[in-house]
Amino acid sequence: MKLSRSFSVLLLLSALVFLAGASAAQTLNFASTQFRPIEEQQFFREQVLAPFVAETGIQVNMIAEEYAPFFSRLQAEARTGRFETDVFGTLHGDFPALLAEGIPMELPDPQSLPGRTFIEELVKLGQVDGQQIYVPWTQATYLMAANKKALDYLPEGADVGALTYAELLEWAKNLYEATGSAKLGLPAGPQGLFGRMLHGYLYPAFTGHQVQKFDSPDAVSMWSYLKELWDYVHPSSAIYENMADPLLLEEVWVAWDHTARLGPAIREFPDNFVLFPSPAGPYGRAFITVINGLGIPKGVQDFDLAWRLIDHLTHPETQVIVLEGTGFFPTTVEAASYVPQGANKLLADAVAAQASAPDALVSLLPVGLGARDGEYVPTFKDAFEAIVLRGQDIETVLARQGARLRELFEDTGADYPQP
Amino acid sequence: MVRILRKVQLSYLLLAPTLLFLVLFFFVPLVQVVGTAFRARGGGFTLAHWQRLFTDIHFPDALKNTLLLALLIIPAQLVLAFLAALIINKQGRGSTALLYIYAIPLGISDLAAGLIWLSIFTERGYLNSLLQNLGFIERPILYLSSRSPQWLVAAVVITEVWRATPLVMVILLSGLQMIAKDYLEAAEIFGCSWWQKVRLVILPLLKPSIQSALIMRTILAFQVFGPIVVLAGRLLPVLASESFHWYAIIRHEYIASAYALLLMVLSVLVTWSYLVLLRTKEEQLGVM
Numbered sequence A: 001m002k003l004s005r006s007f008s009v010l011l012l013l014s015a016l017v018f019l020a021g022a023s024a025a026q027t028l029n030f031a032s033t034q035f036r037p038i039e040e041q042q043f044f045r046e047q048v049l050a051p052f053v054a055e056t057g058i059q060v061n062m063i064a065e066e067y068a069p070f071f072s073r074l075q076a077e078a079r080t081g082r083f084e085t086d087v088f089g090t091l092h093g094d095f096p097a098l099l100a101e102g103i104p105m106e107l108p109d110p111q112s113l114p115g116r117t118f119i120e121e122l123v124k125l126g127q128v129d130g131q132q133i134y135v136p137w138t139q140a141t142y143l144m145a146a147n148k149k150a151l152d153y154l155p156e157g158a159d160v161g162a163l164t165y166a167e168l169l170e171w172a173k174n175l176y177e178a179t180g181s182a183k184l185g186l187p188a189g190p191q192g193l194f195g196r197m198l199h200g201y202l203y204p205a206f207t208g209h210q211v212q213k214f215d216s217p218d219a220v221s222m223w224s225y226l227k228e229l230w231d232y233v234h235p236s237s238a239i240y241e242n243m244a245d246p247l248l249l250e251e252v253w254v255a256w257d258h259t260a261r262l263g264p265a266i267r268e269f270p271d272n273f274v275l276f277p278s279p280a281g282p283y284g285r286a287f288i289t290v291i292n293g294l295g296i297p298k299g300v301q302d303f304d305l306a307w308r309l310i311d312h313l314t315h316p317e318t319q320v321i322v323l324e325g326t327g328f329f330p331t332t333v334e335a336a337s338y339v340p341q342g343a344n345k346l347l348a349d350a351v352a353a354q355a356s357a358p359d360a361l362v363s364l365l366p367v368g369l370g371a372r373d374g375e376y377v378p379t380f381k382d383a384f385e386a387i388v389l390r391g392q393d394i395e396t397v398l399a400r401q402g403a404r405l406r407e408l409f410e411d412t413g414a415d416y417p418q419p
Numbered sequence B: 001m002v003r004i005l006r007k008v009q010l011s012y013l014l015l016a017p018t019l020l021f022l023v024l025f026f027f028v029p030l031v032q033v034v035g036t037a038f039r040a041r042g043g044g045f046t047l048a049h050w051q052r053l054f055t056d057i058h059f060p061d062a063l064k065n066t067l068l069l070a071l072l073i074i075p076a077q078l079v080l081a082f083l084a085a086l087i088i089n090k091q092g093r094g095s096t097a098l099l100y101i102y103a104i105p106l107g108i109s110d111l112a113a114g115l116i117w118l119s120i121f122t123e124r125g126y127l128n129s130l131l132q133n134l135g136f137i138e139r140p141i142l143y144l145s146s147r148s149p150q151w152l153v154a155a156v157v158i159t160e161v162w163r164a165t166p167l168v169m170v171i172l173l174s175g176l177q178m179i180a181k182d183y184l185e186a187a188e189i190f191g192c193s194w195w196q197k198v199r200l201v202i203l204p205l206l207k208p209s210i211q212s213a214l215i216m217r218t219i220l221a222f223q224v225f226g227p228i229v230v231l232a233g234r235l236l237p238v239l240a241s242e243s244f245h246w247y248a249i250i251r252h253e254y255i256a257s258a259y260a261l262l263l264m265v266l267s268v269l270v271t272w273s274y275l276v277l278l279r280t281k282e283e284q285l286g287v288m
Helices: A002-023 A038-056 A067-080 A094-100 A120-125 A148-153 A165-179 A194-207 A217-230 A235-239 A244-248 A259-268 A303-313 A316-326 A342-355 A370-389 A394-412 B002-037 B048-055 B059-089 B095-107 B110-121 B126-133 B149-178 B181-189 B194-205 B207-222 B226-232 B239-249 B253-277
Strands: A027-032 A059-064 A087-091 A135-147 A254-258 A273-276 A285-295 A360-363
Touching (some): A027 A067, A038 A303, A067 A370, A067 B239, A087 A094, A094 A285, A094 A370, A120 A135, A135 A148, A135 A259, A135 A342, A165 A194, A194 A370, A217 A370, A259 A342, A273 A342, A285 A342, A370 A394, B059 B095, B059 B149, B110 B126, B110 B149, B149 B226, B207 B253, B226 B239, B239 B253
Parallel strands (some): A027 A059
Antiparallel strands (some): A087 A285
16 A cells, blocks of 8 residues: 555656656757757857857757767667657768668758758758758868967068978977977877878878878878887877867977867967968968858658758858857858957968868868778778887888778768778 | 565565666666777667777877876775875874874776876976976976876876775775684784785685775776876777777767777686685685
């Protein structure tokens, strides 16, 4: 008797909890693989989402997470047939992968959103078989940054705005000899983005391609170059996750990283730093353009509510706030014409200089690897660890990793990324 | 009769939440992990993930580092914890305060502990600033880099010893307090020195506690993760961090599962060997 009474209390309690949950129906779950570092998350919640909540009364629950839990969440929701994630934001290349995992997406034409014109090229990138699967959200790239003190040690005749990899090596060497410690830093920690430099910057600049020439003689000379460079790269690079902190601490004077991960240093002391395009190699000045999109899973409970959040997040005013606060660039013509000030002007100018360089070579992230998308970058990073950090034979490592890379594309039937 | 039945029922009822928890969050995932480690992407049985795991460039290091760290951390912890437990058990002045201070790291997550020690060991960290201000070194020493693996290991060992020794100490202390005073008094009457008392009376009677402390610490040492990720990145791979890396960064849950399974097999083997090697006879339990 006693038991059944406590049981009924329990039932009542759970019913109450359920009702409380149901009454707060005006809540959107927003999952994002972007704005994951804790400062960016805080900025996003307070400066980007809070105005939306204040204006509409709709609560937004932002879930910033790594790619794997993000994919697992959406896969699990797709299996139950009920999506709890209303809106999600992630890399351009993840959307086809999500489609392949059984997460359907069908969006209206982004250009129908009032008060903005999306850059047409980006809208097209968000389509698969003519169907819009994401709304272009933000753009980003990777740049070089340097403490102004380092400029005194530039090799003779080198122009920081049109640097070559050979000059970067000499510069790093000069800095090492002058200061007694390695002053070039690269984000090669486990969560750092150095892998992007390998496949999207160094490989195309030295071999003309990301994948096709993986184990060519050109690639061997690239790895020899990197090995030589590494003597003048700060040894903590293997644990750096972002370059803003080491730049601020002056552990390093010259660095390469994602615009959003250089931003905090530049914003703190805009007068101490210069920003400039990545170096050029024999085949050109290769760089990656990162595009992020916003999607809504098909079959979400309240599509209009979710669409309102996308409306807010891609509004030119919001995009300017995001640019000012984080260094992610806008996708609408209106916001792109906004001229930022101070630190963000440095970032914007360097991005423009990189994109319009006469020897520019645009690298795109691979599309179509589906569930095995995560294996692409580690193939390059493992080669780096074996060759540079452990001193293994270049040809042997490239033969092994090259076979893995080709197998990845053969198994998935994906096209090689550009170039 | 009815009362006894009731009692039995009650005990099952009290056990039920724990059991349910274990089944839901331990046993079910365990079965899934075993399945995942042997399942091909498209379905069907495969050993390909294991082949990939054993030929991965990080695997030999991960295995070696996991064992090396356990070998370095556990004996140090055992000795330090035993000494601390002896001191605190003396119930001298301030021993309660000492107990509390000693137990502080218990309340800190392993990731936070890693961050604390990162702020000490990083190039512009507290250690280098101190040494530089005292004039011992001219320029900062780099502890956490691929060029000084011995420092990386040392940093992780120090962090782990600092963080998890209190756990061993608490287990040993409770064991010490179970030892009946009569044994020690008897030893004293026979003229035993302090060291003889420790060696001949305390240690043998403490064996059950040492055994449980060892089992717990070894399993936890195999799982060491937070300090590794913070202090060494992937420069010092261990089995647990590789499992995480394959899951979260590479998004390959199959190889991540294989790593997890390997870790479990290792833990089971070690636990089993402790149980066999440190078997305690009933009369050694020391409870009167």
